[in-house]
Structure formats: structure tokens, C-alpha cells
Amino acid sequence: MSPIDLGMEGGGxxxxxxxxxxxxxxxxxxxxxxxxxxxxxxxxxxxxxxxQRRTLVITVDPARRLADALGTEVGRHAQPVMLDGASExxxxxxxxxxxxxxxxxxxxxxxxxxxxxxxNNPAYRELGDSLAGVHELITIGLLQTExxxxxxxxxxxxxxxxRHALAFLTYPTRLLGLxxxxxxxxxxxxxxxxxxxxxxxxPKTGLFEWGRSKAEAIMGKIVGLEGxxxxxxxxxxxxxxxxxxxxLARRTDNLLRNPSTRYxxxxxxxxxxxxxxxxxxxxxxxxxxxxxxxxxxxxxxxxPACEQRVFDSITNTPPNVPSEQRDALERTLRAMQDExxxxxxxxxxxxxxxxxxxxxxTSVIRLPFVHRSExxxxxxALADxxxxxxxxx
Amino acid sequence: MTTTPxxxxxxxxxxxxxxxxxxxxxxxxxxxxxxxxASRRGQRAALVEFDDGESGARTxxxxxxxxxxxxxxxxxxxxxxxxxxxxxxxxxxxxxSHSALKRLISAVPALREFAFMDRVCxxxxxxxxxxxxxxxxxxxxxxxxxxVPNAFARFLGRSPLGNLGRRIHDEVVAVGRSEVIxxxxxxxxxxxxxxxxxxxxxxxxGTVPALVVVNRVMQPxxxxxxxxxTALAEQNPSMESDARELMDxxxxxxxxxxxxxxAFGLARAVEARHVVPLPESPHDPSASEVAxxxxxxxxx
Numbered sequence: 001m002s003p004i005d006l007g008m009e010g011g012g013x014x015x016x017x018x019x020x021x022x023x024x025x026x027x028x029x030x031x032x033x034x035x036x037x038x039x040x041x042x043x044x045x046x047x048x049x050x051x052q053r054r055t056l057v058i059t060v061d062p063a064r065r066l067a068d069a070l071g072t073e074v075g076r077h078a079q080p081v082m083l084d085g086a087s088e089x090x091x092x093x094x095x096x097x098x099x100x101x102x103x104x105x106x107x108x109x110x111x112x113x114x115x116x117x118x119x120n121n122p123a124y125r126e127l128g129d130s131l132a133g134v135h136e137l138i139t140i141g142l143l144q145t146e147x148x149x150x151x152x153x154x155x156x157x158x159x160x161x162x163r164h165a166l167a168f169l170t171y172p173t174r175l176l177g178l179x180x181x182x183x184x185x186x187x188x189x190x191x192x193x194x195x196x197x198x199x200x201x202x203p204k205t206g207l208f209e210w211g212r213s214k215a216e217a218i219m220g221k222i223v224g225l226e227g228x229x230x231x232x233x234x235x236x237x238x239x240x241x242x243x244x245x246x247x248l249a250r251r252t253d254n255l256l257r258n259p260s261t262r263y264x265x266x267x268x269x270x271x272x273x274x275x276x277x278x279x280x281x282x283x284x285x286x287x288x289x290x291x292x293x294x295x296x297x298x299x300x301x302x303x304p305a306c307e308q309r310v311f312d313s314i315t316n317t318p319p320n321v322p323s324e325q326r327d328a329l330e331r332t333l334r335a336m337q338d339e340x341x342x343x344x345x346x347x348x349x350x351x352x353x354x355x356x357x358x359x360x361x362t363s364v365i366r367l368p369f370v371h372r373s374e375x376x377x378x379x380x381a382l383a384d385x386x387x388x389x390x391x392x393x
Numbered sequence: 394m395t396t397t398p399x400x401x402x403x404x405x406x407x408x409x410x411x412x413x414x415x416x417x418x419x420x421x422x423x424x425x426x427x428x429x430x431a432s433r434r435g436q437r438a439a440l441v442e443f444d445d446g447e448s449g450a451r452t453x454x455x456x457x458x459x460x461x462x463x464x465x466x467x468x469x470x471x472x473x474x475x476x477x478x479x480x481x482x483x484x485x486x487x488x489x490s491h492s493a494l495k496r497l498i499s500a501v502p503a504l505r506e507f508a509f510m511d512r513v514c515x516x517x518x519x520x521x522x523x524x525x526x527x528x529x530x531x532x533x534x535x536x537x538x539x540x541v542p543n544a545f546a547r548f549l550g551r552s553p554l555g556n557l558g559r560r561i562h563d564e565v566v567a568v569g570r571s572e573v574i575x576x577x578x579x580x581x582x583x584x585x586x587x588x589x590x591x592x593x594x595x596x597x598x599g600t601v602p603a604l605v606v607v608n609r610v611m612q613p614x615x616x617x618x619x620x621x622x623t624a625l626a627e628q629n630p631s632m633e634s635d636a637r638e639l640m641d642x643x644x645x646x647x648x649x650x651x652x653x654x655x656a657f658g659l660a661r662a663v664e665a666r667h668v669v670p671l672p673e674s675p676h677d678p679s680a681s682e683v684a685x686x687x688x689x690x691x692x693x
Contacts, residue, residue: 033531034417038582122548161416161531163445218488222478224552271677272417272448279447304642306635313632314625321624328617332643335614342675372641373648375582 024152026143026255031266032276033161036297039375040266040367041158042070042092043382046083049090050383053153056091057081058142060100060160067094070376076103078146084380093142100138107141108241118237123230136168140252147255163279169256169287172249262292269299269343269350278357291362293391294354297382299366300343307333343369365389403604403667403687407572409517409565410526410603413535414576415586419608419671423576424528425452425460426683432459433684436523439463439516443509449528453680460680463516470508471498473515478553506541507558514561532590539566539598572603575665579610579653587656591663603667605660606687610670613650619643 027044031037038059045057056078067074071082074094081090095103102119109115118124139159146155159165220228238245255261263284267277277294284291311333318326347366354364367389370381405427412424424440431438439461442449446464453460472489476482489495498504516525529535542561549555565571573594577587587605594600622643626636653670660668671686678686 032417033415034578126544126548218479218484221553222475223549223554227549227552227555230548271451272421275447275451304638306638307642309635310622310625310632310639313629313635314621317629319621319625319628321621322617325617325621325624328615329621332614332618335612336642346675371645373581373645373652 023260024147024150025154026147026258026261027154027156027264028159028256028261029156029264029266030159030165030280031161032163032273032280034270035161035266035268035273035276036378037161037266038158039378040295040297040382041156042081042379043367044264044386045090045092045154045156046081046086046379046383047386048154048156049081050085050387052089054089054151055154055156056093056146056152057156057158058093058146059158060095060139060142067092068375070379076100078151083376085383093146095138095142100142104138104141108244109237114237114240118234121230121234121237123227123234136171139168140171140248144248144252144255163276163283166280166283166287169289172253172256176246176249257289263289265291265294266297267294267350267354268297269346274350274353277354281357281359281362285359290359293363293365294358296347296350296354296364296366298343298369299347299350300340300369301347301366303337303340303344304371307336363391365391403669403690405524405572405603407570407603408522408524409513409571410524410574411529411535411539411571412526412574412576413529413532413590414606415578415583415590416531418576418578418583419606420531420576421448421528422452422678422680422683423574423606423608423671423687424526425449425680426687427574428460428524428526429453429680430684430687431524431526433681437461437521438524438526439522441465441513441516441525441527443467443528443530452677455679461522465509465512467505467508470512471504474508474511474557477511477515478557503537503541503544506538507545507554507561510538510542510561510565511557514565517565532586533593536590536593536597542566566598568599573600574604574606575602576606576608577656578608579649579656581648581652584652584656584659588659591659591665595663601663602660602665605656605663605665605668607653607656607660607668607670609673610653611646611649611673614643614646619647 029037029041029044041059042057045055049055070092072079072092072094074096076095076099078091078093080086080088081092083090105118105124106115109118139157143155143157146152159168223231265277265280265284267273281291281294311330314326314329347369351364351366358364367382367385370378372378372381410424410427412420412427414420421442428438428440438459440449440453441463443465444467446462449462449464453462468489472482472485475485475488479485479488489498513525513527516522529538542558543566545558546555546562549558563570575587575590575594577583591602594602619640622636622639626633626640629636657668657670667690669687669690671683674682
């Protein structure tokens with residue numbers, strides 16, 4: 001009954017943990033691009049898994065390299081994550097969007113003839129990926145599947161890196177509005193009446209009929225006969241499964257408004273990320289929601305102590321190496337000190353800025369700048385940092 | 394160590410320039426800088442953003458007066474586009490303000506992207522600008538935008554909207570009419586995504602980036618630091634664990650140099666006309682600063 005579930009073809013569900021007794025808590029991570037949202041979400045998931053919470057992290061359209069770092073792969077199913085301390089408790093689901101869209105259509109249409117017709121429709125084939133709302137739809141479908149499975153204590157959703165990632169919050173409601181619109185039924189009916197120029201000659205009763213035939217003529221004029229035929233066929237198929245859409249939209253809306261669902265805004269100490277964070281706080285509150293926490297990622301605090309100790313050591317008792325090597329190390333350490341200072345100042349300003357915009361009851365959490373380049377090392381270090389914050393996250 | 398390409402100023406040939414890359418790499422900053430640079434050379438330049446001009450306005454800052462900052466809004470763009478197809482804006486406005494039709498139109502696949510691309514085309518046809526710099530959304534999404542006009546042409550055939558799609562493609566997307574600038578960072582995840590983007594650009598649009606910008610490149614550490622800290626670890630037992638920890642950090646810094654080299658290799662592999670590194674900056678750089686770095690073409 002869940003969207004995007006391929007029990008038959010997939011081995012995924014077999015390797016999952018048994019059902020959770022306590023119900024599933026959802027955490028939605030949002031933030032602008034480049035703040036390290038995916039690694040931060042993965043780290044949060046890891047720290048929960050270390051506390052033996054059965055945890056799933058969902059990332060749509062991830063970089064393949066991240067999947068490698070987590071010891072898992074991009075694909076249709078939840079995969080176990082191979083990281084220290086994650087054993088048997090941490091899973092990741094990293095689908096790509098075209099795959100998920102096709103899976104969604106498979107779920108939506110039970111009738112194989114209809115499925116085939118939709119997938120062969122030129123409108124779907126040419127524009128499927130860029131269809132308005134498709135990313136929201138996929139996100140919702142995946143989310144609902146996993147929540148319904150009852151396997152998880154925690155589901156972490158890593159949304160698209162955009163200010164508009166929250167569009168999926170309103171998507172269920174918008175979808176319902178659309179499905180109840182008279183116009184959709186009308187356009188669907190055009191599938192059997194494919195020649196809009198004929199519409200004018202039909203007997204008309206009342207203003208609505210008159211307006212309708214005008215509208216048909218205009219639509220025909222814009223997209224042409226062939227286009228109108230394809231589009232209306234697609235809509236007709238969608239309308240025929242209206243109940244399935246509507247059920248999904250209602251359940252998702254309930255889930256997103258459930259008091260146990262948490263929203264985390266992830267930021268970083270750059271002007272762009274700060275502007276995004278403040279935009280997202282306002283945007284959530286417009287939907288009557290409040291973030292549980294604003295997380296400042298890459299907030300430099302104390303520089304690693306080893307740097308100062310090495311600096312002191314080579315100044316007091318120079319190692320037995322050529323002097324230009326010693327100079328090089330000294331210059332490197334000085335450059336690192338400058339970087340620490342600048343990053344520290346930026347983090348300080350960012351924390352002040354975030355505290356100013358955080359609504360009452362929203363905590364501001366800082367995660368450190370990790371001096372590593374490998375994604376897996378960054379995830380591990382951030383997971384430690386999550387645990388050290390001591391917050392219930 | 395990083396091999397820096399010989400310094401040469403970049404040049405752009407087509408009037409319409411699209412800027413894209415993974416989220417958060419500094420697309421808007423580079424787009425604003427390109428527009429600023431054109432205006433400084435006496436060209437009439439526009440920076441085009443969609444829906445929200447906040448980040449462009451922030452980057453242009455005081456330099457804004459040189460560049461026309463065009464922020465396209467969807468509702469307006471749609472009325473303009475439909476108005477052009479129907480021959481009268483008033484009909485288009487009536488269509489989109491009808492409550493049922495409004496919902497319906499919101500469900501037409503990719504109409505949003507199409508309307509925005511149509512407005513870019515209208516700006517280009519207006520001849521008001523010598524250079525139009527379009528700040529596109531992040532990687533995968535940007536490709537959808539550029540493909541949409543042609544996709545409309547294919548599935549709507551010879552209808553007015555199909556014809557319009559063909560015109561948009563021919564005038565502001567086709568090779569020779571537009572150029573693509575790809576912004577990346579010297580970080581493993583970002584470079585990987587950039588590689589996928591360039592592959593898709595070539596496969597789906599037949600386009601090679603005119604310029605690859607490797608943003609926020611750190612100066613490589615001077616040679617010898619590694620040897621010195623290794624010697625310290627071996628010679629001074631009380632310093633060994635600190636020295637080893639520092640070696641991990643230096644290794645991560647060295648990785649950045651490798652990733653930079655990798656990004657350059659990638660730019661060469663996809664036959665980008667130019668590749669330019671921009672330095673890491675402690676503050677958010679302004680459009681004029683970035684324009685200067687782009688012209689220098691080498692690490693500061």
C-alpha cells in the first residue's frame with residue numbers, strides 16, 4: 001500500500017531491522033546549498049544509531065561519492081551503512097530521482113495497461129524529470145513508504161539544498177486542491193474529445209459552458225491538437241487514481257504536522273548560508289511550524305591543540321632537519337593560525353546572528369569545523385560532536 | 394602539488410551566459426562578477442535571477458549601479474509568455490487569474506521553467522543588453538531548464554508553444570548562442586557532482602563549458618613542512634602524538650591541492666575553454682573583487 005515499495009523485486013526489506021515498537025520520529029533537515037547538510041544529516045543519524053535507535057537517513061539525488069563514504073550505494077532500497085558504531089542500526093536510502101519517479105508511477109497505477117500508457121506518454125517521457133512538483137512528490141512518496149514500514153525509530157530526511165526545499169510541506173495540500181479542481185476533470189474529458197475546434201459547435205447551455213468552450217479553444221491554440229491530446233490523456237490517467245493521490249496527500253500532511261516531527265535548519269558561517277537560515281525560519285513560521293534547532297555547521301572553535309604544541313616545540317628545540325623545512329613548517333602553522341582566527345571570528349558573528357533570529361524555544365547548536373577532507377571522516381567527527389552537544393538530538 | 398595553468402584572461406563569445414554548479418559553490422557570486430566585468434568593459438550587462446534576487450543584490454552590493462539586475466517572477470513571466478503566444482496579455486491574465494484554470498496551469502509540466510527561459514529569450518531579443526548573465530539553479534536542475542524549450546518543441550510539435558520552444562532553443566540555448574560557466578570547489582563531493590554535470594551537458598545539450606571556475610582554492614602549504622613534522626615525530630618521542638595529529642591535518646590540506654589538480658584535470662578532460670581558480674577568502678567577496686580575480690586568471 002505504500003508508494004515506491006518494490007517488495008517483489010527488491011531484497012532491501014529482508015535486511016532491515018524488525019518493526020519499531022515506539023513508532024517513528026521524523027526529523028527534517030533543511031538548509032541552503034554548501035552548508036554540509038548531507039554530511040550533517042548522516043552524522044546525526046549515526047549518533048542516534050550509536051544509541052541503538054533504529055535509524056534511516058534519506059537523501060534524494062546524493063553525490064555518489066557520499067554513498068561510497070557511508071559504505072553504501074545509490075539505489076532503490078534502504079542499505080545498511082558501514083561506519084564505526086553504526087552496526088545494524090543505521091541504514092541509508094539514496095535514490096536518484098528518475099528511478100524514484102518511475103517507481104512512483106508503478107505504485108500509483110495498479111493497472112498495467114494504464115502504467116504503460118502513462119510511461120509512454122510523450123509529455124511524461126520528455127518532461128517527467130522536470131515536472132512541477134516532481135521532487136516534492138518523490139520525497140513524500142519515499143518518506144511515507146519508510147514511515148509506513150514501521151521498521152524505524154528515527155527517520156532523518158535530508159532535503160534538497162535550496163531555500164525552496166520546504167515546498168514539499170505545502171505540496172500535499174496543493175495536490176489536493178488540484179485534484180478537486182473542476183478544471184482537471186474538464187481537461188481529462190478532452191482526451192476523448194480531442195479536437196478543440198469542434199467544441200464551439202456543440203450545443204452550449206449557460207455561461208459556464210460558454211466559458212469552457214472558449215477555454216478549450218484557447219488551450220488548443222497554445223499547445224496544439226497533438227499536445228492537448230497527450231496532456232489531457234496524462235491528466236485523465238491521473239484523475240482516475242485521484243483517491244490514491246488524495247490518501248497519500250492527507251497522510252503526509254498529518255505526518256508533517258505531527259507534534260513529534262522535528263525540523264532542523266542547518267547553516268554555515270557565510271553570508272549566503274545565514275540569509276538562507278533566516279529565510280527558512282520565517283518560511284517555517286508561515287506554515288505554523290518552528291525549528292527544534294538551528295545548527296551552525298563548520299563553526300571553528302578552539303584550534304587543535306597539537307598545532308600550538310608543535311609550534312612551541314620547533315621554536316624551543318628545533319628538530320634536526322634542514323632549516324628551510326623548519327621554516328616551511330613554521331610558515332604553515334602561522335597560516336593555519338590566521339585561518340583559525342578568521343574562521344573563529346566568522347563563527348562568532350554567525351552564532352550571534354542565529355541567536356538573534358532563533359524563535360523562543362529553538363536552540364542554537366554549533367558543530368565544529370572538521371579538519372579532514374574524506375567524507376567518512378567528516379561524518380564520524382560530526383557524529384562525535386553531535387553527541388558532545390548533549391542535546392536530545 | 395597543484396599545477397596552475399598559464400595566466401590568460403577569459404573570454405566569452407556568446408551574448409547569453411548561464412552559470413551553474415552544485416549548491417553553495419558561489420554561482421551567484423561568479424554570475425554577478427561576470428556581469429560586472431562586462432559592464433566595466435563598457436558593455437550593457439544584465440544579471441538575471443529567478444524568483445528571488447536576494448543573493449544577487451547582496452553580491453552586487455555597491456557595484457549594482459553598473460549592472461541591470463533583472464529578477465524574474467513566475468506569475469509575471471507566465472502572463473508575458475502566454476500573452477506572447479495568444480497575442481494579447483489581457484487574455485493571458487484572464488486565463489491565469491481564473492481560479493480553476495490557475496490550478497490547472499500550475500500542473501502543466503515544466504511550464505515554470507519554460508516561461509523563465511522564454512523571458513531570457515525575450516531579454517536577448519530586446520537588444521537592450523550586450524551580455525546577459527543568467528544565474529541558474531544547481532546542477533541537475535539547471536540542465537532541466539536548458540532542456541525544457543527543446544522538450545516542448547518535441548512533444549508539442551508545430552503548435553504555437555512548440556514553435557516557441559524551438560525558437561527559444563535556437564536563440565538562447567543552442568551551441569554558439571549561449572555559453573555555460575560551471576562553478577566548482579576543490580572538494581571531493583563537489584568535484585564528483587561537477588563531473589556528472591559536465592558529462593550530462595555534453596550528452597544532452599552538446600555543450601562544453603566555456604569556463605570552469607574552481608572556487609575557494611587554498612594556497613598550497615610550502616614544501617618541506619611535511620618533512621619537518623615527520624622528523625619531529627621520529628626524533629622527539631614526547632611530541633610524537635601531536636606530530637602525528639598534525640600530519641593528519643596537513644594530509645587533509647594536501648588533499649585539497651589534489652582535489653584542485655583533479656578539478657583542473659576534469660576541466661581539461663571536458664575541453665572547457667578556460668579554467669580559473671579563485672582564492673579562498675575570509676569574507677564573502679564582492680562582484681568587483683571576483684571580477685578582478687577572474688581576470689588575473691591565477692592564484693593570488
